[in-house]
Amino acid sequence: MTSILTNVAAMAALQTLRSIDSDMEQTQARVSSGLRVGGASDNAAYWSIATTMRSDNMALSAVQDALGLGAAKIDTAYSGMNSAIEVVKEIKAKLTAASEDGVDKTKIQEEISQLQDQLRSIGEAASFSGENWLQAKLTGALSSDINKSVVASFVRDSSGAVSVKKVDYTLDSTNVLFDTNGNTGILDQTTNIAGDGVVVNVNIAGVTGSYNVIKYTTAQVSTAVTGAGGAFDVGGSIAWTVAGDGAGAGLGFVKIGDDTWVAATEQDAAANSTQEVFATDASTFEWQIDTTAAAASTAMSVDTFAIDNTTTSTQIAGLLSMVDTALETMTSAAAQLGSISMRIEMQQGFVASLTDSIDKGVGRLVDADMNEESTRLKALQTQQQLAVQSLSIANTASQNILTLFRQ
Structure with missing residues (x-):
């Protein structure tokens, strides 16, 4: 039946065109944004997961920055400790030379004094961002004075709870060179040197x-x-x-x-x-x-002892033992710092890799396949042209009725 009031063909063509325009709008949005799931309305579950993982990735980025700061602190302490070890080695060599008969111990002490001053300079200079792990308050210290930590990772467990993991490092008499409030550091603690x-x-x-x-x-x-x-x-x-x-x-x-x-x-x-x-x-x-x-015994420390030509061979031997003990402790402290530095370096690599993995995982959920979307856009453009042409034909059908009323 042909009617001038109801154009079924035009209505069908218009409905098809509307559907094609909607699909084209969606495809163009995906092409423009590169996202298959751009909002919660596209896929609520995927959008929620992606949003949470993106926030975790931002936290991991902050962890990377914190790791860099922590690595700088550790590297500064390690460099200072390593330099101090070399100086103590020199002091040990000077004491060994002083144990020889007929040596002018006073002249040797002049060199040792310069090396002791260098040790104190190293302890004062080994600071980064206001923190010095080689010269610190140990005697009468609060927990906050000696308990140091470096951010290591950001973790979300299976229950959804989040936490920040840290690498702890406690300052004590085995890894601090100088105690600023006493004499319990490696170099300023006293040892009784027998006569x-x-x-x-x-x-x-x-x-x-x-x-x-x-x-x-x-x-x-x-x-x-x-x-x-x-x-x-x-x-x-x-x-x-x-x-x-x-x-x-x-x-x-x-x-x-x-x-x-x-x-x-x-x-x-x-x-x-x-x-x-x-x-x-x-x-x-x-x-x-x-x-x-x-x-008689005399209390001496590595950073302050002094010798002269009256210093006996027994006292020299005691000083050598004291310096060697300090050297062993410093070597252990340097090894500990080196281990933490290696761990932080490994953690930095892991965090970078984890960030990339999360990015890829989120991409698999929400990214659009541009090859597929471009092909679909071409098809929709063709369908749109055909739908417009179909609507045009349907609209001209009612005009054909006029020919029926012509004489």
Whole structure:
């Protein structure tokens, strides 16, 4: 049936054109934006996942920046520690040279002093962004003063909860060179350096103990005894001053080895029998080693000790031991810093890779296939032209009715 009121063909053609225009609008939007899912109306589930993962990627980008800052702090501390190790090696070499006979220790100390100043300069300069991990407050420190951390990663678990993971580093006496509020750092902590003594075993009341007492040479004993008007016994194993000869009150010496003497006390044999006798003089008195004459110890630290030509070989050996202990501790601290630096470098690579993976994953969900969309756009353009042509034909159908009314 042909009607001038209802043009079914035109209505059908118009409906088709509207559908084609809608599809074309959608395809053009995808071509323009590059997104298959540009909003929640396109695909709510995919849009929600993509939005969440994009926010996580932004957090990972912040983590990358934090890792860079943390790496800079670690690298600064490591460089400072490594430089300090080289300086301490030089100090160790100087002390080794000072142990040689006839060396001018005062001149060597001048060089050591310069190296000690360099250590303090390194400790002060090893700072990045206001933080110094080689020179810090340890004595009386708060938790915030010593507990350091570096951001490592951003994590979203299976339940959706998010958290930031960190690499912790605690400042203590094993990795800080200088304590700014005390002397518990590697280089400023004190060690007791014993004087030039000798260890002897003495039996007192049946119990034998080891005692580090002052050691004297024969020449030193001779000078002391002669100057005080004293004398040596016939065998040359004991010596005493006049005040102690037979009176039990003077300074005495007992020979315990080749050119080695120690201080002794003179006791009445009848009145004192608890300590073993090392020598007996011509009278009724016995000479016993004075265990209270301990070799003097001096508290020293790597950054402040000093030597001169009176420093004994025993003291040099003690200083060498102190410096070597500090060197071992510094080496361990440097190794720890190096390990953390390696971990941060690996984490930086992982975060970069993870960011790329998330980008690719989001792309698979929401990106448009441009090859497919361009082909579809061409097809829709053709369909649109055909639909317009069809609508035009349908609109001219009603005009044909006029021919029926012509005479």
